[in-house]
Amino acid sequence: MTIAKEAVLVTGRAPRRLLAAHVDAIAVTSPTQLFGLTPNGTHAAAGFREVNFEALCRAVNTMAWWLNKHLGKSNNETIAYLGCNDIRYIVLMLACHKTNYTLFLPSTRLANDAYNHVLHATQTTRLLFSQEKKQLVSRLTGLSKAIPSLEIPSVAELFSDRDHTGHLHYDWTPSFEEMENRVAFAIHSSGTTGMPKPVYLTHGFLGTMDYGAFIPRPEGRSLSFFNDLASTDPDSKDLVLSVTPYFHLMGLVSFFESIFHNLPFVASPDQPLSVNFLIDILHHTRPTVTILPPSILEDMSESDEALACFSKLKFICYGGAPLAPEVGAKLNQYTQLRTPIGSTEMGVISSLVPQHHDDWGYFEWNPAYRVEMQDIGDELYELVIPRVENSRLMHGVFHTYPDLKEYRSKDLYVRHPHNPNLWRYHGRFDDVIVLSNGEKLNPISAEKVIEGHPSVHRALVIGQRRFQTCLLIEPSSDLATDAIDEPSFIATIWPLVQAANQILPEYGQIMKHMILLASPTKPFQLTPKGTTQRHAVNLAYTREIDAIYAAQDEQQVEVKLPAATDYESLRNYLQSIISSLTGRSQDLKDSDDLYTLGLDSMRVIQLSKTLGSSVKARNGELDIKRLNVQELYAHPTLGKLTYLLQEVLQEKTASIPVMSRAEKIAELVHKYTDDLPVRILGARDLPERSTVIVTGSTGSLGTYLLYGLLCDAQVAKVYCLNRTEDAVDRQSAGFAQKGLDTALLADKSRVEFLHTSFGERHFGLNEAVYRRLLDSVDMVIHNAWKVNFNHPVSTFEDPHIQSVREFINFSLESRYNTHIAFVSSISTVSAWKPSSAGESSVPEVPMETVDSTLEQGYGESKYIGERICVEASRRSKVPTSVLRVGQIAGPDSQLGLWNPHEWLPTIVKTSISMRQVPGELGSFVVDWVAVDTLAKITIEILHHRRLEAARSASEHAVFHLTNPFQAPWADLIPAIQKRYPVEVVSFVDWINALGSVQDSSSDDLVDKPALKLLDFYRAIAGGSHQGPILSVERSKEVSPTMASLGPVSLSQMSNWLNQWGF
Incomplete structure (x- = not known):
């Protein structure tokens, strides 16, 4: 762990002010103080109107009385607003503060299903809209359509100088302490995965933003955010141009900073952003600072006129995404670049402007803010905010999540090579791509390099659960995309792709034939921050992505079969083919399991075809049937595959001694049971409520098991042991996709996710965590297992078969003699034959030999897992249950998916x-059996078994989970x-x-x-x-x-x- 240790030189005091009350106060003490500039029309040439605090105060009072008249007295109801991107957002928000309504500000760019979701989630009772969004509201369907809607007054009506009763003051004088924990407004997450999630922000949260300008900082240092310019001068000459939508926190911040810190804003006309549009605004308003998304900065960096405008600014703030290195280096010659960072849940993190001009792309945390950078391995650090004594003064996240002891941001950073106080953003856990062989890569830096090309608007590396990566490119908008010569375009950008490949690990590098161009009719979907919605774009391009991988499947491997048939020549030949198929160029060891290195089922088919056609071309009389897919699976290493090819070419029978199937299985069972201790145990006490470990909780059955356990009053807590680092996010997305209550996952006292390495000692957990599990867990549901019916049993040993024994070891050490429930498969008995005339069905008992198991690696591995459980119960009195699961169907609920x-x-x-x-x-x-029903059956059985085994009534039991x-x-x-x-x-x-x-x-x-x-x-x-x-x-x-x-x-x-x- 790394903590900023530089001494704090200044002492700050928290003002603890409320937005609406502070507006009223300024309107009295400095009525002509400038609040901001608002456009007179849809273009900068129409000019801008100065709005002072007296006018703002009147408009807020007018809106408050309007709400009273049209909506009546509030009892904390939630009302939503869909509006033109203008000053009415802050007017309505402050009016809601005064009238006790909770204002929800959804994006104006959502799909209808998303509106239905968030309006239901926030229990919205009224939908307000501006005249400009009337058509949007009329197109809503379903729940959104059923909510009563009402158009609010125009900007002209709210800021009218005419004297009428609407300008009567609306009193509102609560204390900060009274309002601190009350919701000030609600927005929603960016929606990079799944449905957008409402986020409720309190007046206390706003208080931390107010404190942001007063927080202590090292002497002589500047804050990276524009609150660095905070002033007490009512005639401040600084103006801040922000173009972020006001349904996003960073857009609203420009209002907050003007009210709290006397930093007037420039509001742009509600038009799509373009280089010329922004140049016009800069010319007409002459701001001193701008906040712009990296995407528009990259476009403006190509304009001499824009660069000239930038040279007159004190600095530019950018955020929401990294800036392409080439673009940043260019802009840095014209003005100072500052990169504040924050989020909807956290607000803005207090950081400092780096002292060296060339370090513009790095963050330096303000020591007073108490950020921790926690080492997660691979030279990556996660930004963590610990709860400290004065956290609620400065840490907005502990108002958003008041019960947290620390906030793990999931934002990853790398340290500056020479300055240990500087950190470069590296992406999020969510951005990590996990290939089908389990290898991980973060594509963000590589994507930014590629986006540095003037012909590239957006770049997206794809490869989640695929064997290799591909690259989706959205060309720049000024190109006639339908007329692009795709091969020429790819050749043009290829040097930058090669540069990006130097950043990516070898297994994640992009091949030239795995690049495709986006369609102009399907532009990349963006978050309000301007970042690519990775999940949404992947969904939109599912067909094209599937097609490019399918085309890769058909690609012919052109490696010539050597004339010599000695081992070394054939080994090198096979390595060349396999490297071409998997995209791996590194040397392979003879003992490497090819199927864990990326040789998936399609690659095996292609390998079989390639070898068969090569051998047949050499000698049509040779038996190429021995090079079929199943034989290749039976020879899973490079060494074994080489011997097989050599035997076919030399017309020999197998030269390697072959054990019988029964001997192989018996050997593996013996390996993992031979040293089991012999124990004699009696009945034992159990806690009143069960604490459960679940493995594979993010899978289909695992998701419903976890949901059922969290809804079960007999379960105190669930620990989810998963092999992936992004399990929490995947679990949340899985719950949302299946229509399950995601709020259940937020209660850390009921559910905890642990990143584990199955098969390793103690699952790779640290000693303290492992001891905590030993002391509390009384039930394990081991559900994680690779599903592949082609792989031989040897490929399941590490980590799957190993993990069963590791859980047995856990039980042996545990306080409650933990019950191990092993989720097996009916494939372990699908070859069963009755031993006597009286038997008509497979009994729910252990199988003593492998004869009843299908001849496939998956079923054999499950059989071995069953035998380990049986022997652990017989010898060591470990309570175990085997659940032989049949075909799992889709859920009976409407949401979810088979x-x-x-x-x-x-x-x-x-x-x-x-x-x-x-x-x-x-x-x-x-x-x-439907998967949600199967989960319920499983939990019912295990409740029974937990008590039955504790009474020593039966240490081991088998259950068949198929439809009767x-x-x-x-x-x-x-x-x-x-x-x-x-x-x-x-x-x-x-x-x-x-x-x-x-x-x-x-x-x-x-x-x-x-x-x-x-x-x-x-x-x-x-x-x-x-x-x-x-x-x-x-x-x-x-x-x-x-x-x-x-x-x-x-x-x-x-x-x-x-x-x-x-």
């Missing part, structure tokens, strides 16, 4: 494209036919029609995703019989929800179709 990439949704989407739907599903039966009733697939087809023109054909005919697609294009793979799973569908279509029936009697005995299940219904299928929206 993953559209799974086998059944893939069949449905492909059927729509082919206009044919299979009439049966081969060996598959419809015994599915099987529904015919044909009964669900009408739901599809009701929506789409599809005819019913046999599964074999459907597969044959799909297989007839030759040389599938990128569009084919998008429209017919079943092409990627064709071999899988052929296998289930060719199944001679359906899988065994599973007994569920034990599950039904202990779970009322399980006992009441019925077969999958037509209405459920219709709901899933609604969710997919194919």
Whole structure:
């Protein structure tokens, strides 16, 4: 941890003032003091009007009396306002303060669904609007349409000089202490992921902004924000131009700073920003300071006239996003650049102007503000604000979140190479891209480098859960995008992309053929700060992104098969192919697992084709069947793959001794159970309420498990152990997407997220945290597991099989002999055969041999996990439960989604494209359980098992979580036919029609995703019989929800179709 330690040289005093009361006071003591300049029209040439505090005070009183007349007496109701970007925002806000209304200021740029969401979340009772937004309000639908709406007076009416009763003073004289914890107004988050979230800001929060100009600072140093110019002179000559919308905190700040610190503002006409538009405003108003988003600064840096205007400014503030280095270096020659930073929840962090001119892109925190920079590894630091004695004077975030002990911003920084007090912004945890192999990268700095090219407006690196990155470019608006020669354009910017690649880790670097251009009809969506809405743009370009990755899948690898067939030659040949497929250029070790390094299922198919065609071209008589996909999965390392290729080329049988499947499995079981201690335990006491660890909480089932546990009065606290650092954000987004109450995640006394490394000792947690878990946790639901039906069992050992043993170790050390619930799979018993004539279904008992398990790595790994649990219960009296889960369907709720990439949704989407739907599903039966229902069943079973095992009644138990009733697939087809023109054909005919697609294009793979799973569908279509029936009697005995299940219904299928929206 790094803490600013420079001695504070000045002592500040908090004024503790209220906005509306302070306006009234200034109107009496300095009525002609300038509040700001407001435009007379839609263009700067129409001139600007000076508004003094006497006029502001009158307008606020007029609006307050208007609210009383039209809305009546308030009882803290929330009213929303959609308005033209003008002075009425502050007038209405101050009037609401006086009349006891809570004002909510949503963006005027939201989609209708977002309006419905935030207006519902804020319990808005009235929607006010300005005349300019009348059409916007008329287009609202749903909940937003149902809220009564009312147009407010115009600017001319509010600031009329005519004498009428509306100008009567509206008294409002509470103390700061009375109002400190009352809401002053509400806005919402930027909405970079999911739906926007309302944020309530109090009068105490505004008090911290007031204190910002009075906070102590080192002698001779300047604050980086424009409150550095705060003055007591009523004739102050400084003017601040801010163009940020007033539904955003940074826009409103210009009003607050004028009221609190005598820094009059310039309000721009409500027009889209452009270089010429801003040059006109600068010429007509002559401000001393501007606050501009980096995107417009980058455009203005290309204009000599704009640069000339900048040279007359004291300084420019920019924020919300980094500034391209080339642009900043250029602007820095004309005026001082300052980069304050803050957020909706925090307000503005107190920082200092760096002492060296060239350090304009760095932050130096004011020592008095007490920022902590906490080392998170990889030379990255997170900005953390600790709660200290005087936090509520200066830290707005502890008014927003009054119960927090510290605020973790999720903003990441790197330290200056020479000055330890300077920090450069590196992005957010949210910005981190996690590739399909688990490697992480932060793309922000690379994107800013690329955006430094004059032909590039925006750049977005993409790759979340993909095997490699791609780059989406939005060309500059002055280019005729429809006439762009794409290859020439990419060649032009390629040198800057190469420079950006030097910033990115090798595994995240961008290949030239993985660059695509945005369409002029789909411009990048931006936050009010001017930053790219990463999530929204990814969604808008889903089809194009899928297509470029599909095209990459089809790309031919041109590496010549060597003439020599010795081990080293073939090894180098394979390494070249694999490096080309995965984008990795580093050397591979013979023992490296290729499937954890980015060789996903599509890459394996391509590798199989490449090897097969190369070998066949060499000698058509050779057996290339041994180079099929399944054989490649069975040889997961470079060394094993080399031996396989060598055997095919030399027409040899396997030269490596091969253990039988049963021997491999037995060896792994032995490895993780051999040293289990023998213990004898009796009944044990448990806490009244359970404390639970859940793994994989951000997945589909995990999300509903977490929600169910947090809603359960029998659960005291849940610890979520996840492998990703962004689990909190992903969890929140998952709750929102599924319509679950995200407020449950804010209660730190009920839920805590821990970043873990499964398989490592103590899960990679520090000793104090691990001890805390040992002392409190009495139940673990181990739900995290890789789902891949192609990978061999060896690829599941680290960390998945290791993690089961690590949880057993946890239980052995724990205070309450923690119960381990292992979420397994019916694949562990899908090959079961009755041992006697009397057996008709798979019993809910442990399987003593692997014979009942499907011959696939996934099922085998789950079987090994089951055996570890069984042995831990038998030898060490660790209470364990195995939950064999069948096909998990989508939720029964309207919100949420059955993953559209799974086998059944893939069949449905492909059927729509082919206009044919299979009439049966081969060996598959419809015994599915909705995911939200499954979570409820799981929790009911584990409540029962927790008490049962504590009484030593049964240390180990097995439960089958499949639907007791099987529904015919044909009964669900009408739901599809009701929506789409599809005819019913046999599964074999459907597969044959799909297989007839030759040389599938990128569009084919998008429209017919079943092409990627064709071999899988052929296998289930060719199944001679359906899988065994599973007994569920034990599950039904202990779970009322399980006992009441019925077969999958037509209405459920219709709901899933609604969710997919194919």
